[in-house]
Amino acid sequence: MQSGRKGTKHWRLEYAPAEARYVEPLMGWTGSRDMNAEVTIDFDDKESAIAFCKSNNIDFTVFEPKKRQLHLKAYADNFSYTRVRG
Template identity: 40%
Template sequence: MDGSEDTEILPAAVLSGAPIELQARTVRIYQPSKPATQSGTWGAHHWRMDWDILPKGHRWENPLMGWQSSGDFMQGTRLEFKSKDEAIRFAEKQGYEYFVQEPNTRAFTPKAYANNFLYTPKKLKLVRAK
């Protein structure tokens, strides 16, 4: 965007002088999932915005250690917002193209330990130890 487009909001990148490479990037807005190592959902209440990886890659292998290196200056950058609407408003204000990735909802079925001992009219199952 160069400021000549007919939009309600003037993108901040037009006034800030940000490089074209940053203005043309697409951002992803999503709600992070619960970590597999934790049982709580504390970190999953906010929304996150990060930049997609560059289409050409701009990656190479570091000859000293063999690690992957990148020339992408936005690679590890992410922003956190309290709501999805705040993240969308910020992306529109900056003039970024964005897409929203909706979170998957978990199906929770309440269970009780006592249900393991309820009587069900089925054929009696014989269990032999030896």
């Protein structure tokens, strides 16, 4: 199966949690009283996300995306004589 890349070319603002999550004792669900944990804002580019944070006095940390490593394979490699069988 192959993973698609749709929706990966945007920047997202997520608030850091203000308080720890808790486990609800009756049902065992994880809960939070922090409403900012529900808020995410998407931007088209990094500069507009940074500008938004600066204009609204929001402390921010930028996490750059990891470099994608391609593992090129050919379908014919499945039937190669040098393939390790196990």
